[in-house]
Amino acid sequence: MRYTKTLRANLLKGAARVLTVAAFLGAQGLSAQSIWEGGDVENGQGLFNANCASCHLVTADVLAAPGLAGIKDRWGSSDELLVQWIQNPQGAAATGDGYIKSLVDRYVGTYGWMSAQAVSADDVRDIMAYVQNPPDVAVDATADNGCINIDELPVEESNDSSTLWFLTLLVMFLLIAMSASGVNRALTNTLRERDGQAQLEDLGYLQRLRGWAWNNLVFVSIIGVFVVAFGVVKGYQGLMGIGVYEGYLPEQPVKFIHSVHVCENEVDCKYCHHSAYESKHAGIPSTNVCMNCHKAVKKGKRYGEVEIAKIYAAIGFDPETGTYVDGQGNNGYAAPQASFAGEPIKWNKVHNLPDHVYFSHQQHVVVGGLQCQNCHGDVETWSAGRIASVDHINTLVDKYPGLIELSKPTLTMGWCIECHNKASIDLASSEYYEEMHNRMKDDVRGNEELRRILEDDKITVKELGGWECSKCHY
Ligand code: HEC
Ligand code: HEC
Ligand code: HEC
Ligand code: HEC
Ligand code: HEC
Numbered sequence: 265m266r267y268t269k270t271l272r273a274n275l276l277k278g279a280a281r282v283l284t285v286a287a288f289l290g291a292q293g294l295s296a297q298s299i300w301e302g303g304d305v306e307n308g309q310g311l312f313n314a315n316c317a318s319c320h321l322v323t324a325d326v327l328a329a330p331g332l333a334g335i336k337d338r339w340g341s342s343d344e345l346l347v348q349w350i351q352n353p354q355g356a357a358a359t360g361d362g363y364i365k366s367l368v369d370r371y372v373g374t375y376g377w378m379s380a381q382a383v384s385a386d387d388v389r390d391i392m393a394y395v396q397n398p399p400d401v402a403v404d405a406t407a408d409n410g411c412i413n414i415d416e417l418p419v420e421e422s423n424d425s426s427t428l429w430f431l432t433l434l435v436m437f438l439l440i441a442m443s444a445s446g447v448n449r450a451l452t453n454t455l456r457e458r459d460g461q462a463q464l465e466d467l468g469y470l471q472r473l474r475g476w477a478w479n480n481l482v483f484v485s486i487i488g489v490f491v492v493a494f495g496v497v498k499g500y501q502g503l504m505g506i507g508v509y510e511g512y513l514p515e516q517p518v519k520f521i522h523s524v525h526v527c528e529n530e531v532d533c534k535y536c537h538h539s540a541y542e543s544k545h546a547g548i549p550s551t552n553v554c555m556n557c558h559k560a561v562k563k564g565k566r567y568g569e570v571e572i573a574k575i576y577a578a579i580g581f582d583p584e585t586g587t588y589v590d591g592q593g594n595n596g597y598a599a600p601q602a603s604f605a606g607e608p609i610k611w612n613k614v615h616n617l618p619d620h621v622y623f624s625h626q627q628h629v630v631v632g633g634l635q636c637q638n639c640h641g642d643v644e645t646w647s648a649g650r651i652a653s654v655d656h657i658n659t660l661v662d663k664y665p666g667l668i669e670l671s672k673p674t675l676t677m678g679w680c681i682e683c684h685n686k687a688s689i690d691l692a693s694s695e696y697y698e699e700m701h702n703r704m705k706d707d708v709r710g711n712e713e714l715r716r717i718l719e720d721d722k723i724t725v726k727e728l729g730g731w732e733c734s735k736c737h738y
């Protein structure tokens with residue numbers, strides 16, 4: 265940057281001679297100030313994220329390239345070559361430098377060539393300052409790096425206690441009624457005995473109960489009305505609400521932690537759940553996807569090698585030799601040979617709509633432009649998958665602008681249709697909608713309903729048919 269500025273100034277002067285001198289001085293400046301000193305860490309972080317982070321992580325060999333930590337020990341003396349490598353890897357390899365040759369031998373077979381980067385020597389200095397001082401990506405697992413891990417969501421109070429109370433009271437009441445009838449009978453018998461009458465016949469409990477109910481008709485009817493009303497309310501709650509899904513968090517076979525991947529290591533949701541953008545399902549990544557990184561990342565800060573070893577066991581990989589059990593030594597991208605009899609990791613499904621409901625991720629994420637967080641909450645702070653509650657999602661409005669606040673429990677029908685009533689469609693987002701909108705505007709005369717819909721120049725999902733039973737039900 266600085267260099268181009270001088271260049272432009274010189275050009276303005278129009279003196280070719282001065283330009284040569286300036287270029288010479290620029291080059292001098294570079295070799296005088298080592299690439300390892302005086303860089304701006306903060307600027308470097310921005311440059312790294314913009315240019316390098318799509319392939320490199322600082323601390324680990326992941327994604328699509330080796331980690332850059334400790335880079336100075338490997339390149340220390342060859343500043344200019346390093347800059348050249350970054351600006352043009354294949355050109356730098358053509359110099360025949362020994363280290364670069366080893367680099368190419370080691371990585372190009374696996375990752376392919378690094379692409380040429382449009383960064384200046386000054387930019388590289390800043391980037392190197394940053395990668396040598398990585399912002400402790402949770403060196404201490406308990407340190408607060410902003411990637412908190414909510415291991416336990418507050419469990420929703422179960423409102424089933426009301427049922428329990430009701431049943432307890434009912435049983436107590438029956439016991440009292442029965443013993444009362446017993447006492448009553450004993451008293452009557454005593455009276456009859458005194459009066460010299462025959463004893464009451466010895467009836468079964470049920471018969472006695474019937475007799476008692478018959479004698480206390482009003483009281484029994486009141487109880488009956490209560491029981492029926494209670495059943496109706498419970499049934500209604502069962503249909504509408506349901507809220508039973510919220511907070512659901514089953515055990516998983518591997519202690520996969522979303523926050524370690526999404527927040528600490530900035531892996532996008534798309535990397536693992538890419539089908540959310542292409543199909544109905546978001547899907548769970550196959551073990552091969554884990555191996556893209558875990559072929560190299562063999563240890564975690566929390567569980568050491570234990571949990572990652574389960575991935576190896578599932579796919580048949582020997583971390584000692586870095587080869588698959590089938591002996592083919594594949595590079596982690598291709599599926600292992602079928603000859604290995606490992607069990608795929610069996611993740612437990614967390615979200616599960618009933619079979620009669622149709623839901624498509626692509627429709628919501630791509631066409632509707634919704635953020636995952638609008639329905640799943642702040643996944644980057646999660647450990648394993650769980651069902652977020654609306655209350656949790658509503659706390660995220662500041663963190664994720666554009667989030668639609670809702671009130672009905674997630675995954676219930678009330679939740680879907682509440683959002684369809686609130687969410688409006690960005691008509692400019694698609695030529696189809698835009699054209700339809702314009703055509704509707706022409707048709708609007710005399711059509712009261714259309715006029716009302718178009719009044720606010722906003723069309724909700726509901727107005728487009730998002731409340732029609734058949735859209736969501738097979
Ligand atoms: C398209 C992916 C990609 C991007 C973007 C990328 N690199 Fe690379 N980089 C690689 C790969 C792959 C290698 C390993 C060598 C090879 O296969 O070409 C590598 C190797 C390197 C190395 C040598 C590593 C070592 O251990 O000596 C350095 C240094 C480097 N990259 C720096 C950068 C910098 C700085 C940026 C950003 C300005 C960057 N790379 C952007 C893919 C990339
Ligand atoms: C894009 C790269 C990448 C992918 C893909 C990936 N991981 Fe990881 N994983 C990492 C990194 C980086 C760490 C951090 C290691 C550490 O704790 O420093 C990690 C850590 C872990 C840990 C250990 C956590 C700990 O602290 O002990 C487990 C378990 C794990 N991953 C499981 C998985 C599973 C299962 C998959 C596939 C569904 C997967 N990972 C996919 C990069 C990845
Ligand atoms: C409009 C709400 C909504 C949005 C936005 C949304 N999801 Fe979902 N997601 C759901 C529902 C509803 C289910 C349950 C689907 C089922 O059981 O058929 C689900 C299920 C899932 C599952 C379980 C696997 C599956 O396919 O059933 C994953 C993983 C997932 N979502 C990830 C994502 C990711 C990643 C994004 C963002 C790219 C996202 N979701 C955006 C509502 C949403
Ligand atoms: C490194 C891979 C990886 C990344 C990145 C990732 N996930 Fe996941 N996700 C998984 C795995 C593995 C599971 C299954 C285990 C579990 O439920 O925790 C899962 C489960 C889920 C579930 C629950 C699925 C179910 O069974 O209903 C949701 C929802 C989800 N992820 C959303 C997201 C969102 C949103 C993001 C981005 C913020 C994201 N994930 C990023 C690997 C990943
Ligand atoms: C956070 C808001 C939100 C939630 C929650 C939500 N949707 Fe949607 N839904 C949308 C938006 C926005 C669109 C419009 C996408 C478009 O432009 O076609 C849409 C469109 C649809 C469509 C297509 C409608 C049509 O007219 O073609 C169906 C079907 C659908 N949603 C089903 C569901 C189901 C089932 C649920 C609940 C499990 C659900 N949605 C929950 C926002 C939501």
Ligand code: HEC
Binds near residue numbers: 505731
């Ligand atoms: C936006 C999507 C959407 C629309 C529109 C919709 N439903 Fe639903 N419906 C759902 C979802 C999701 C569930 C599942 C809720 C649950 O499991 O708690 C459901 C559940 C139901 C159930 C309960 C069945 C059960 O499993 O308990 C009935 C009955 C029902 N819907 C009828 C209708 C009727 C009638 C209409 C039209 C007036 C309609 N639905 C429109 C999404 C929708």
